[in-house]
Amino acid sequence: xxxxxxxxPPAERGSSTLSFLNPAAPEPWASxxxxxxxxxxxxxxxxxxxxxxxRPKRMMVVDVPxxxxxxxxxxxxxxxxxxxLSRGPGKGGTRYHPAVNLNEVMALAGWMTVKNAALNxxxxxxKGGVRIDPHLHSQGELERVTRRxxxxxxxxxxxxxxxxxxxVGTNEQTMAWMMDTYAMNTxxxxxxxxxxxxxxxxxxxxxxxATGRGVFLAARxxxxxxxxxxxxxxxxxxxxxxxxxxxxxxxFEAGSRVIALQDHSATLYRDAxxxxxxALAHVAAHGRLEGFEGAETIGDxxxxxxxxxxxxxxxxxxxxxxERARKLQxxxxxxxxxxxxxxxxxxxxxERGILVVPDVLANAGGVAVSYFExxxxxxxxxxxxxxxxxxxxxxxxGAFDSIWKLAAERKTSLRTATFIVACQRVLAAxxxxxxxx
Ligand SMILES: NC(=O)C1=CN([C@@H]2O[C@H](COP(=O)(O)OP(=O)(O)OC[C@H]3O[C@@H](n4cnc5c(N)ncnc54)[C@H](O)[C@@H]3O)[C@@H](O)[C@H]2O)C=CC1
Ligand SMILES: O=C(O)CCC(=O)C(=O)O
Numbered sequence: 001x002x003x004x005x006x007x008x009p010p011a012e013r014g015s016s017t018l019s020f021l022n023p024a025a026p027e028p029w030a031s032x033x034x035x036x037x038x039x040x041x042x043x044x045x046x047x048x049x050x051x052x053x054x055r056p057k058r059m060m061v062v063d064v065p066x067x068x069x070x071x072x073x074x075x076x077x078x079x080x081x082x083x084x085l086s087r088g089p090g091k092g093g094t095r096y097h098p099a100v101n102l103n104e105v106m107a108l109a110g111w112m113t114v115k116n117a118a119l120n121x122x123x124x125x126x127k128g129g130v131r132i133d134p135h136l137h138s139q140g141e142l143e144r145v146t147r148r149x150x151x152x153x154x155x156x157x158x159x160x161x162x163x164x165x166x167x168v169g170t171n172e173q174t175m176a177w178m179m180d181t182y183a184m185n186t187x188x189x190x191x192x193x194x195x196x197x198x199x200x201x202x203x204x205x206x207x208x209x210a211t212g213r214g215v216f217l218a219a220r221x222x223x224x225x226x227x228x229x230x231x232x233x234x235x236x237x238x239x240x241x242x243x244x245x246x247x248x249x250x251x252f253e254a255g256s257r258v259i260a261l262q263d264h265s266a267t268l269y270r271d272a273x274x275x276x277x278x279a280l281a282h283v284a285a286h287g288r289l290e291g292f293e294g295a296e297t298i299g300d301x302x303x304x305x306x307x308x309x310x311x312x313x314x315x316x317x318x319x320x321x322x323e324r325a326r327k328l329q330x331x332x333x334x335x336x337x338x339x340x341x342x343x344x345x346x347x348x349x350x351e352r353g354i355l356v357v358p359d360v361l362a363n364a365g366g367v368a369v370s371y372f373e374x375x376x377x378x379x380x381x382x383x384x385x386x387x388x389x390x391x392x393x394x395x396x397x398g399a400f401d402s403i404w405k406l407a408a409e410r411k412t413s414l415r416t417a418t419f420i421v422a423c424q425r426v427l428a429a430x431x432x433x434x435x436x437x
Contacts, residue, residue: 027103028103028104028107028108028317028318028339029103029104029106029107029110031107031317031318031339031342031343032106032107032110032111032339033054034343035343035415035419036050036053036054036110036419036423038343038416038419039416039419039420039423040423042410042412042416042420043420043423043424043427046423046424046427046428046431049427049430049431050423050427052084052086052426052427052430053084053110053113053423053426053427056081056082056083056084056106056109056110057082057083057084057085057124058081058082058156059079059080059081059082059102059106060078060079060080060081060152060153060156061077061078061079061102062077062078062079062080062149062152062153063075063076063077063078063152064076064077064078064130064145064148064149064152065148066141066144066145066148067144068141069138069140069141076130076131076132076145076149077100077101077130077131078128078129078130078131078149078152078153079100079101079102079105079128079129079130080105080126080127080128080153080156080157080162080164081102081105081106081108081109081126081127081128082109082124082125082126082156082162083106083109083110083112083113083124083125083126083127084110084113084124084125084426085124086124086426086427086429086430086433087116087117087122087123087124087425087426087429088116088121088122088123088124089123089124089158089159089160089161089162089163090109090112090123090124090125090126090157090161090162090163091112091116091121091123091124091125091126091162091163091165091367091370091371092108092109092112092125092126092127092128092164092165092167092367093108093127093128093164093165093166093167093168093170093196093366094127094128094129094130094164094165094166094167094170094174094178095108095127095128095129095130095167095168095169095170096129096130096132096133096134096142096145096168096169096170096174097129097131097132097133097134097168097169097316098131098132098133099131100129100130100131100132101131104129104317105127105128105129107317107338107339108127108129108167108317108338108339109125109126109127110125111125111127111338111339111359111360112124112125112126112127112367113125113422113426114360114418114419114422114423114426115359115360115361115363115364115367115422116367116422117421117422117423117425117426118360118361118364118399118403118418118421118422119364119367119368119395119399120399120425121367121368121371122371123163123367123371126162126164127167128149128153128164129167130145130149132145132169134169134170135287139173142174143177146174146177146178146181147177147180147181150177150178150181150182150185151181151185154181154182154185154186157182157193158182158186158190158193159190159192159193159374159377159378163192163193163194163195163370163374164178164193164194164195165194165195165196165366165367165370166196166242168241168316171196171242172196172197172198172203172208173198175194175195175196175197175198175203176197176198176201178193178194179191179193179194179197179201179202182194191377192374192377192378195207195370195371195373195374196208196370196373197373202373202376202377203373204369204370204372204373204376204382204383204388205382205383205384205385205388206369206372206385206388206389206392207366207369207370207372207373208242208246209246210365210366210368210369210370210388210392211242211243211246211247211336211363211365211366212242212243212244212245212246212247212248212249212250212314212336212365213246213247213250213365213389213392214362214363214364214365214366214368214392214396215243215246215247215250215312215314215334215336215362215363215365216230216247216250216251216254217365217392217393217396217397217400218334218357218361218362218365218396218400219247219251219310219312219332219334219357219362220254221396221397221400221401221404222332222334222355222357222400223309223310223332225355225404226331226332226355228309228310228331228332230251230254230255230256230310231254231255231256232255232256232257233251233256233257233309233310234256234257234259234306234307234308234309234310235248235251235256235257235258235259235308235309235310235311235312236258236259236260236261236262236303236306236308236310236311236312236330237251237258237260237261237262237312237314237336238262238311238312238313238314238315238319238337238340239262239263239313239314239315239316239336239337240261240262240263240279240280240283240289240314241263241314241315243314243336243337243363243366244261244263244312244314244315244336245280245283247312247314247334247336248261248276248279248280248312249276249277249280251276251310251312252273252274252275252276252277256273256310257271257272257273258273258274258276259271259273259274259306259308260274260298260303260306260308261274261276261279261289261295262289262300262303262315263283263288263289263315264288264315265288265289265290266288266289266290266291266292266297267297267298267299267300267302267303268289268292268295268296268297268298269295269296269297269298269302269303269306270294270295270296274294274295275294278292278294279292279294279295282294304324304327304328305327305328305329306329307329308329308330308331309330309331309332310330310331310332310333310334311328311330311332311333311334312333312334312335312336313333313335313336313337313340313341314336314337314340314363315337315340316337316340317337317338317339317340318339318340318342319337319340319341320333320340320341320342320345320349321342321344321345322342322344322345322348324345325341325344325345325346325348325349325352325354326348326352328349328354330354331354331355332354332355332356332357333349333354333355333356333357334357334362335356335357335358335359335362335363336359336362336363337359337363338359338363339359340359341356341358346413346415350413355414356413356414356415357400357414358413358414358415358418360415360418360419360422361399361400361403361414361418364396364399365392365396368391368392368395368396369388369392372388372391372392402421403417403418403421404417406420406421
């Protein structure tokens with residue numbers, strides 16, 4: 001496989017190219033398959049079922065037409081991939097981004113299968129998306145896209161079938177529209193059809209912060225094993241949205257020096273540490289880091305060579321490629337994003353003694369609290385934020401500890417150890433369920 005991830009051109013109004021037929025589309029699915037190949041030798045007798053992980057169970061590509069504010073008709077490509085349902089209903093986010101394509105959603109769904117099993121959540125893995133740039137659309141247009149998309153995939157989702165949640169480019173409002181559309185189409189107000197909802201609609205306290213909080217907890221645990229205290233540690237974060245913004249805030253509030261931040265608009269550096277609260281306020285007001293005056297702007301090349309203790313990639317997949325892995329001066333990488341490190345870069349980091357806490361463990365706090373939300377919706381009994389955060393910490397630290405021990409026993413990376421735990425659970429379920437004779 002190649003180690004570069006080309007970004008295909010945005011599919012906006014008038015596009016007639018289906019991205020999954022485009023041979024130039026990026027290949028995160030190849031990274032996922034390579035990760036499965038790497039874990040297969042550790043699976044013993046279950047290895048005969050390993051091919052299951054390389055074949056998504058069900059994939060939908062749907063046309064999402066809307067009437068735009070100017071009266072024109074536009075078509076968008078939508079996807080929902082249910083990668084594996086052996087352990088329970090599908091679960092995973094919904095991405096709105098101009099470069100989303102089927103290959104990417106397949107990989108993201110596969111990583112959800114692994115993540116959910118690694119945390120022992122009673123779910124399979126799924127993911128969805130619409131190939132659209134949400135920044136170029138009005139709220140009205142986004143609502144129409146969301147409602148149409150939800151109707152198109154409506155027969156395949158449901159509280160006990162497949163439960164979407166937010167991801168890049170979507171948020172609580174998107175989930176409210178999805179829930180309402182599902183309710184209109186089925187005649188049932190089933191709040192558990194999506195998670196990450198607004199609190200008054202059955203959302204959970206702490207869900208908005210959960211992924212970033214979990215990233216911080218994973219970093220803290222990894223630091224404990226490497227003798228690095230977050231207090232006073234030098235930290236850089238890539239991506240300053242839901243995940244990166246909250247992770248940066250948690251480090252900042254724990255006394256770390258957040259020396260660098262990067263989003264799609266700017267790369268910022270301040271050796272004495274950036275005031276993360278001020279940066280978050282700037283992004284809340286302007287939608288981007290560009291223009292923030294509490295740090296200097298640096299070049300991308302300099303950013304990848306800054307000396308630091310923790311690096312948190314929390315933007316998109318394929319960011320930490322081999323060339324950057326050779327330069328990176330971090331002691332621990334904690335993957336907030338899904339798939340930020342290519343397999344080739346992973347090998348280089350390992351050779352260089354840089355510890356990587358993989359996405360399928362480090363960013364699992366979001367889906368863990370989504371699970372809490374789903375359970376609360378079913379029981380119609382809601383927990384306090386303190387209860388949620390305590391349970392989140394318990395589940396994250398428990399998973400981290402057992403995966404750390406397994407990695408030490410089997411002499412593997414944390415990524416391989418996480419995949420071992422997850423694939424054993426998924427494939428044992430597959431074997432026990434059996435195939436139709
Ligand atoms: N939202 C959630 O609960 C979860 C999200 N994730 C993953 O975390 C990552 C980020 O997701 P969210 O924070 O929800 O998305 P978001 O849309 O809230 O934020 C994305 C951030 O990445 C930045 N970004 C985009 N392209 C970039 C580039 N080329 N270089 C630098 N920065 C760039 C954007 O400016 C923005 O700050 C994704 O990989 C997502 O799949 C993983 C687990 C759960
Ligand atoms: O909260 C969820 O259900 C899924 C979040 C997600 O998409 C992810 O963990 O990548």
